[in-house]
Amino acid sequence: MATAPVEIDTRVHYLNVSYGIKSWLLTTDHKRIAILYMVAITFFFLVGGVAATLMRIHLIEPNGAIFEPGTYNKLFSTHGIVMVFFFLIPSIPAVLGNFLVPMMVGARDVAFPKLNLLSWYIFMAGGLLVLYSVIWGGVDTGWTFYTPLSTTYLNSNVLSAAIGVFVAGFSSILTGLNFVVTIHKMRAPGMTWFRMPLFLWSIYATSVIQILGTPILAITLALVAVERVFHVGIFDPAVGGDPILFQHMFWFYSHPAVYIMILPSMGVVSELIACFSKKRIFGYSFVAFSSIAIAVISFLVWGHHMFLSGQSVYAGIIFSALSFAVAIPSAIKVFNWTATLYKGSISYDAPMLYALGFIGLFTMGGLTGLFLATLAEDTHLHDTYFVIAHFHYIMVGGAVMGYLGGIHYWWPKITGRLYNDAWARLAAAIVFIGFNLTFFPQYMLGYLGMPRRYAIYSPEFQVLNVMSSAGASILAVGYAIPLVYLIWSMRYGPEAGPNPWGAKGLEWQTPSPPPTENFEQIPIVTEEAYAYGAKEVQVG
Amino acid sequence: MADHHSSVTWSHQFEDAGQQHEAASLGMWVFLATEVMFFGGLFCGYTIYRNQYVAGFVAGSHELNAVIGAINTAVLICSSLSMALAVRAAQLGKRISLVSCLIVTILLGLTFIFVKLYLEWWHDYQHGFAPALNFTFAGPNTRSVELFFCFYFLMTGVHALHMIVGVGVLSVLTVKAWKGRYGPDHFNSVEIAGLYWHFIDIIWIFLFPLLYLIGGRY
Ligand code: HEM
Ligand SMILES: [Cu+2]
Numbered sequence: 001m002a003t004a005p006v007e008i009d010t011r012v013h014y015l016n017v018s019y020g021i022k023s024w025l026l027t028t029d030h031k032r033i034a035i036l037y038m039v040a041i042t043f044f045f046l047v048g049g050v051a052a053t054l055m056r057i058h059l060i061e062p063n064g065a066i067f068e069p070g071t072y073n074k075l076f077s078t079h080g081i082v083m084v085f086f087f088l089i090p091s092i093p094a095v096l097g098n099f100l101v102p103m104m105v106g107a108r109d110v111a112f113p114k115l116n117l118l119s120w121y122i123f124m125a126g127g128l129l130v131l132y133s134v135i136w137g138g139v140d141t142g143w144t145f146y147t148p149l150s151t152t153y154l155n156s157n158v159l160s161a162a163i164g165v166f167v168a169g170f171s172s173i174l175t176g177l178n179f180v181v182t183i184h185k186m187r188a189p190g191m192t193w194f195r196m197p198l199f200l201w202s203i204y205a206t207s208v209i210q211i212l213g214t215p216i217l218a219i220t221l222a223l224v225a226v227e228r229v230f231h232v233g234i235f236d237p238a239v240g241g242d243p244i245l246f247q248h249m250f251w252f253y254s255h256p257a258v259y260i261m262i263l264p265s266m267g268v269v270s271e272l273i274a275c276f277s278k279k280r281i282f283g284y285s286f287v288a289f290s291s292i293a294i295a296v297i298s299f300l301v302w303g304h305h306m307f308l309s310g311q312s313v314y315a316g317i318i319f320s321a322l323s324f325a326v327a328i329p330s331a332i333k334v335f336n337w338t339a340t341l342y343k344g345s346i347s348y349d350a351p352m353l354y355a356l357g358f359i360g361l362f363t364m365g366g367l368t369g370l371f372l373a374t375l376a377e378d379t380h381l382h383d384t385y386f387v388i389a390h391f392h393y394i395m396v397g398g399a400v401m402g403y404l405g406g407i408h409y410w411w412p413k414i415t416g417r418l419y420n421d422a423w424a425r426l427a428a429a430i431v432f433i434g435f436n437l438t439f440f441p442q443y444m445l446g447y448l449g450m451p452r453r454y455a456i457y458s459p460e461f462q463v464l465n466v467m468s469s470a471g472a473s474i475l476a477v478g479y480a481i482p483l484v485y486l487i488w489s490m491r492y493g494p495e496a497g498p499n500p501w502g503a504k505g506l507e508w509q510t511p512s513p514p515p516t517e518n519f520e521q522i523p524i525v526t527e528e529a530y531a532y533g534a535k536e537v538q539v540g
Numbered sequence: 541m542a543d544h545h546s547s548v549t550w551s552h553q554f555e556d557a558g559q560q561h562e563a564a565s566l567g568m569w570v571f572l573a574t575e576v577m578f579f580g581g582l583f584c585g586y587t588i589y590r591n592q593y594v595a596g597f598v599a600g601s602h603e604l605n606a607v608i609g610a611i612n613t614a615v616l617i618c619s620s621l622s623m624a625l626a627v628r629a630a631q632l633g634k635r636i637s638l639v640s641c642l643i644v645t646i647l648l649g650l651t652f653i654f655v656k657l658y659l660e661w662w663h664d665y666q667h668g669f670a671p672a673l674n675f676t677f678a679g680p681n682t683r684s685v686e687l688f689f690c691f692y693f694l695m696t697g698v699h700a701l702h703m704i705v706g707v708g709v710l711s712v713l714t715v716k717a718w719k720g721r722y723g724p725d726h727f728n729s730v731e732i733a734g735l736y737w738h739f740i741d742i743i744w745i746f747l748f749p750l751l752y753l754i755g756g757r758y
Binding site: 109177216223233241245 | 551553563566571573575577578580584585588593673675684690
């Protein structure tokens with residue numbers, strides 16, 4: 001091909017320092033492990049995406065176009081389990097976090113590189129177990145594994161799936177542990193807490209949730225497995241156990257887990273907004289502490305998933321109030337990002353488009369969360385498509401957009417090459433349009449009363465369902481395009497240079513791709529993050 | 541990178557041995573936090589049912605042999621002492637006393653596991669207290685007694701698993717200690733293994749009264 005850039009090929013960096021499958025599978029370099037994770041979760045995203053596509057095709061007709069109801073149940077369960085535990089939870093922390101945390105603190109690697117590699121193997125083991133379960137026997141409980149459906153009344157292969165999620169949980173714990181220790185102990189000289197990029201604050205908050213929440217999921221799933229194998233257990237009404245206790249324990253992890261999915265994205269967005277407005281983040285310490293506040297409060301609101309489960313009304317009232325409280329730190333972030341944009345010199349590169357998309361979609365998802373947190377309103381909306389729309393606005397419109405924005409932003413650092421900007425902007429726009437067309441009708445469907453998790457629906461809902469399915473196909477195109485141009489760019493993209501965006505942050509001060517030890521010399525930090533002074537504003 | 545002028549080494553990602561030491565201890569503390577949450581789930585479930593089914597839990601508890609439980613508690617506390625002495629020996633670079641302390645700790649740990657599995661679990665099983673396998677308790681509150689035994693086996697089982705892992709870790713350390721790998725400059729592994737060992741002991745200190753001593757028997 002044309003004039004291949006030479007600098008990347010002549011210099012030794014983490015990508016060309018050694019070759020061959022073995023050099024990847026036995027690597028302890030955090031950057032290579034990030035790439036292992038990236039490949040793995042892209043695969044799981046495809047698996048989850050295929051299940052979603054099949055569901056949307058099925059739902060074009062009120063009586064269901066293709067599947068038996070039982071098969072449909074297996075599809076949404078597969079979709080949920082794979083997307084939550086094997087794509088979204090590891091997405092930003094394990095890929096971008098692994099790549100960036102050591103570089104952003106100014107270290108050569110994470111604190112425990114071998115544990116880091118181990119976490120990938122644990123993750124793969126869990127993932128393969130889950131794939132096995134959904135292919136042989138299938139799982140039909142949804143990603144929530146509610147008892148006694150998952151124990152006494154089971155008719156699918158939940159045991160191995162639960163063990164798979166259990167196993168993968170440990171990889172999440174190890175990742176969190178590694179980041180907490182790295183951020184505490186391995187910051188470069190001068191890198192004080194309040195000079196850290198906000199991405200690190202949100203990764204830190206995420207890690208705390210991973211460390212404190214995931215063990216609860218582990219013990220809960222272990223108890224389900226015991227109950228399943230021995231037909232007796234602590235959630236089993238036959239011995240006076242209480243299935244609602246399962247729900248409490250499950251959501252005690254899984255509500256904070258939704259913040260494992262969104263907090264890292266918020267961190268990415270802070271980086272993007274600052275870089276592409278060439279401005280200091282407005283109210284840095286508010287944004288930083290709002291991450292910590294979210295992590296703390298998120299442990300206190302789990303009961304909002306159980307308003308209709310028969311839990312005490314007073315508990316419901318308190319959970320409702322606390323759920324409103326968790327919206328405050330989230331709103332603080334949105335306000336501060338918006339204020340950062342104000343009078344910034346904004347450039348609309350592809351990563352920035354994703355960031356702006358994030359702000360809008362996350363806001364809608366968050367606000368509808370408040371609808372759901374209102375006790376009386378949830379009575380109407382619980383278990384309808386409104387809930388589906390709520391969390392997809394946050395998890396897909398928010399978290400996945402943030403992930404894609406981050407990938408586009410740091411891609412030149414990861415590969416040393418630039419992708420095609422026009423295609424990237426086009427893809428971002430398609431994702432945005434496709435996303436809204438898919439999920440906005442679901443708000444309306446839910447509001448009109450269409451319940452979730454059914455294979456058939458009343459004919460009056462068909463128009464909106466067809467719109468949603470049409471949107472899903474557009475969304476699929478939007479996700480496919482980056483796959484093509486990003487892979488293309490790895491070979492043919494022009495050389496990126498160390499800092500193509502004119503960004504601040506230690507990761508941009510080292511060549512792209514970085515050498516194995518990240519920096520030739522451990523940097524000394526003398527200024528705060530986002531020191532985009534007036535003279536740095538670059539024109540053109 | 542390793543400094544060639546002294547015997548102290550550290551992994552390449554660290555600046556010096558001090559940083560490595562701090563990172564390793566913090567890592568262990570964080571890990572123990574996850575363990576607290578893991579056991580916390582069980583403790584929380586236990587507390588809820590204990591309050592809901594007081595009579596059944598007390599009846600179940602009275603079927604346990606508190607004397608054996610107490611002996612085992614003493615065994616564990618002694619093992620914690622020898623573990624603490626092992627850390628001290630490592631810091632002072634006393635190889636032989638380090639190895640002997642570690643071996644004593646391992647033996648006490650094995651004693652605990654033996655007593656737990658053979659004298660207690662096996663005995664409970666023979667008397668028909670194993671839920672799902674052969675539970676045949678005759679008396680009032682059968683169902684909640686069974687629930688109590690679910691908790692009993694789960695909690696002591698998870699604890700015993702941790703003990704077994706601990707014994708494995710200490711065995712590796714013993715071999716390395718024998719080869720003289722530890723000394724005043726590198727006692728890190730011994731120290732963090734000690735943290736873990738004390739942690740499992742503390743879990744037992746909570747389990748013992750919760751399972752054996754409820755209901756005003758003594
Ligand atoms: C502004 C803060 C938020 C509030 C007040 C809120 C509130 C709620 C409430 C009350 C429900 C239960 C609805 C029902 O089942 O009837 C719910 C469901 C859900 N939310 Fe949120 N939410 C918030 C943020 C988030 C975030 C950040 C995420 C994900 C990243 C998320 C993901 C979910 C998911 C996955 C469910 C459905 C779980 C299921 O039943 O399968 N939420 N939310
Ligand atoms: Cu929630």
